[in-house]
Amino acid sequence: MSNQTVARARTRAKLSFTTTQNLIITGIFILICAALSLIVPKFLTLRNIRYLFIQVAYVVISSSATTLVILSGNLDLSIGGLAAMGGVVYALLARAGIATFEAAALAVLISGTFIGFVNGTFVSRFKMPSFIVTIATMYIARGVAYIGAGGAVITADLPGDFQKIGLFAIGPINAPLFYSILIFLFIQNKTVFAKQTYAIGSNLVTATLSGINVNRVVTILFMLSGTMAAFNGVFQTSSFGIADCKIFKGLEFDVIIACVLGGVDIGGGRGTIFGTLIGALIIGVLSNAMNLMGLAIYHQDVVRGIVLVGAILMHRLISSRIR
């Protein structure tokens, strides 16, 4: 019986750990927002909040799915390439006269789901390190994007309703952002699939022995990540109204930074999508405020690196205090 009590206490402790972590990150986020709204005059305006959501959409849409990949103990470095390829393929299909929604769906299927499937198959069935497999597919997808757009930007002959997907919004929040968060929060909290992902990330051998079909789960994870990345590309391309083969360079690193900020363990098994979301928002808010203060994009890189190191140290502090 004492064992049971201990076990129950442990479960409670672990649950409260994640919750505490999320609470602390959210608290920090609110503090940052409060501080910025005092320092930066234009920060707390409806117009700026709308911009803010457009800015963070770029990381959030991908990171919701890619967080799950990281939770399973893998990495997906191909998402930047997949997003660029998705956008370019969408523009090419739309220019070829295919209706907007069909073109978008096809682009997502070809450049996201399919390449994600390739990633997942190589990683799970052939037991190759995800790090390398996704570097290879990153090259391939980026190359296809370059070829499709001729190394430049596709602007000409795009149909009139090309921007329909990107401009669809609910209040200040654009719809794809909203739904992707909802869907993945649901997947993480309410499905067995997510539990299996956590199991694989914390201990691969135990997960295999307890009858989880690891190959299938990992393949599906990569397919989800790829799909969301390509959708991200389609969405952004649509909202800009042009297809650029050079966009999304470094998206993979931005997502990793958001995950780490949100308390996701890069080795897998620990972390939440909610945390990643807050992490992405923190980065987004900081860049937005720096934009408002008139600092150039590249100054933000300096801050981002320092914030990343600080975040890791902070999470270490939290976990050492709680245990």
Add this chain to the structure above:
Amino acid sequence: MNFRRLNRQDVQVLLVLGFLLLLIIALYIGNPRFISVRNFINLCRQVAPVIIVGCAMSLVIISGNIDLSVGSTLGFCAVMLGYFCVWGLNLYVSLLLLLAIGALIGLLNWFLIEKLAIPAIITTIATMTTIRGLTYTICGAVSVQGQAIKVTRVLYSTIFFEQTFPIPIPLVFLLAALAIFLFFEKRTILGKYSVAMGGNPMAARLSGINVSRIKLLLFILTGVTAAFAGAITTGSMAQGEPNSGLGFEFEVLAACVLGGISIKGGEGSIGRMLIGALIIGVLNNGMNMLDISSFYQQVVKGGVLLVAISLYAVTRNQDRRVRLSRT
């Protein structure tokens, strides 16, 4: 010679070498000028940065670590060399300063990884973004230009051997780096200790290896080589270009993995990285000669990488099967 005597590593090396040879023959058939003095010089210039940094990076990967900050270090040093020349510093003094900067960046990486115990991949992503941001901040995101930077051309030019056969200077650097690092790997404990650390970090620590100091050395070496590659890059353009080295970390990683260095550590050698780097270099160079656009080159590079790692996976599985059948 009995084929069964060859172990898995030998088979892999032979396969990759065979592939390189086939590639060279195919490209020669495609364009006979592929094998010419002029193209040889070009090839040496193109592969020099990857091989020089790859030497240090292979040891880092073999020891179970990773350094993604090399591209940013390269860019930062390229810009700094431009400034040093504009400020009127002697080329050799500025080169020394550059190497010191590289060593400092390596030290910073080591401090974060070893003293603050942040995983190498996250540390070097952080330093990668920070250093790149710093580079753009310093030069305002425009390349550093000036007559004084023409001095650096010397790092990229050729010396003539008896007025007939030109030797590109990057080749000299490349060979020097290879010689130094092969010495480190084969004749000092650094190579053995790297393999030990990558194979089983705990065992390495318990058997008395000063893991922390070896790591320090490895990261400093990586920083220094990246700084030197930055100098060569500046020499190639005679200007300090802040965008140089974008994606360079992946290039070096690809060379290492293509040669058969295990990303999980504990397996591989500098020689194998050399083969990998040559495959990538020859592919890029040869496709340029065949007038294939650089866009397709990325696709081909990714495809070759995928094929190579599948090949390694297959031979690894066979090895496992043999071992299982013996027990």
